[in-house]
Amino acid sequence: MPQISSRAQGATAPPERGGAALVSYVLPVFNEQDGIRRFHEELVAALGERPEYAYELVYVNDGSVDGTPAVLEDIAKNDPRVRVVDFARNFGHQMAITAGIDEARGDAVIVMDTDLQDPPKVSLQLIDAWRDGAEIVHARRRSRQDTFFKKTTAHAFYRLLRSSTEVDIPVDTGDFRLMDRRAADELRRFRERSRFVRGMVASIGFRQSEVHFDRDERFAGETKYPLKKMARLAVDGLTGFSTAPLRMITKLGFAVLALSLVGICYALAMKLLRPDITVSGWTMLMVVVLFLGGVQMLSLGVLGSYIGRTYNEVQGRPLYTVRQVISYDARPGGDGVGHGH
Template identity: 55%
Template sequence: MKLLSFVFPIFNESENIDLLYQEITRVLGEVEYRYELIFVNDGSADDSLAKLMALQRQDPRVVVVDFARNFGHQMAVTAGLDRADGDAVVIMDSDLQDPPEVALELVAKWEEGFDVVYAQRRSREDTAFKKFTANVYYRLLSSLSDIDIPRNTGDFRLVDRKVVLELRKYREQDRFLRGMVSYVGFRQTAVKFDRHARHAGETGYPLKKMIKFALDGIIGFSDKPLRLISQVGVLMAVISVLGIIYALVRRIFFPAQVVNGWTFTIIVVLLVGGIQLLMMGIMGTYLGRIYTQVKGRPLYSVRSIASTPGAQYHDPQGAEQVAGSNGAERNGAEQARKAV
């Protein structure tokens, strides 16, 4: 019987955990699959960990990965993928905005032969500001990115085992998983759904984190901002040459006329200086990411992993796969262990 792994990043989701568990087990009770529920506690400050440990003690299918500190949503999902043993892995948010019933639709498409099935929002119960900024972002990402990243999608998706093994090879520090899934390829399709509002609690993505996440998507999958620097430089050079020609013509053919230019000169200097600082900022962002990557630090640190003794899961360091795993799986786990 096939095994499904479900990955839930948890950050201060105490109010949602019990209902999430009830809903996902209710839905999965209707299917003939074995399953494991991997909850990654991303440094929660509330009693999320205590609730997760209580679930783990009563249900052997629950695995709790506890980070040593908060490493972020994308790292939490990565840790879940690193430890998932399923033939397919479903990534879901833990605030019940992703309906558990839709997960079964993803599984049905997977059974048709697709390797990646992403949930695409048909509608969303968000604020007008959130909807507007999301629309602008996806349009900008589509125009700048070198790969096709589907619009109106999040991390709610199903990925086949072979895709998971492939993703384990990619150990970028500034992670944008939905872009990475598009980048690796394989057969992909969408399932449309209506996204709910949060059941309870506050989002783990305030505006500051949303902006950083947006930059991760653009900078991580496009060099067009760097090419834009050259294009702006050429444009400014052309404008400068035209300005010099204009000044010389005025000086040679109309020497009696006074060139009034203090205000104009100051504006030009400030404009050019601002553009230069902006371009340096873009280059600095790319250089900063290179610096972060070459240090080769682990993506995350795990305080503990709680699972039922004898269950077929990774060991705490991800060093080995379960008995009976094939060679490709062992290699994937070893790559994950080295990078983590």
């Protein structure tokens, strides 16, 4: 069994090693017991094509409720390069990525999902681009095996987000990317709770490039980003990197004011010019009341989103809670090393 010791959040120190550059893989996992072994096998096979690097594989168990924790611990026992960050509960995909980056010690850090939609071999192209001088390398989807609805909404969202923010967020890219050590360290300084990691990465600058790939179908299990979570992520992206919704409220207010003035002028004109004709009272009144009520509720909802973000940040709570970090020491005489937050 691995030993457990205390360590503060995000306090990982760089390892002492030889001349080979260390590449860290950050691998968030949630209820992937049916596919995680297959993913690990394919990743290990891919890494065998670049033996000139050293590797560490940081799996982050995001509060899985199936057999995933046991599978991950068994993988760690059989591969000394593996560390398992075990969350105390489910904190979400973006927090799992954050914890993995906090834990990673490599000269380069690659973030990718473990459902085999992001092919492990593509990560080698990210490493090649990093070796050629890029400090952040985005994996951009050339095509994706998803439903028509998801592809259409994702296409529209990325372009809407890019057009409404001052940050140049790459389109058609998820969280599959490589970051140089300096970029990863800079990202670790971002501690807001409502996280949109792909926007945060784009905002820190550095030399950025892209690698295009075809996204595969999920190997096993169900998507961990249903419509509700996708909508929440979209809201975090818009409210975290754009004040466009607030500006939209102002524009909408002016539009409603203009329509109201037109209605008032129409009512006065009919009253003065055609006093014998009664203006449609009840229907017009209900339309105006319902329209204004809808506008007000929408405005309050947008304001509530920004106020809620402020409230969460002011609380200052930890981003996540780790039960333990499991790893097995590869050094002679080492029976295992683990850490707990």
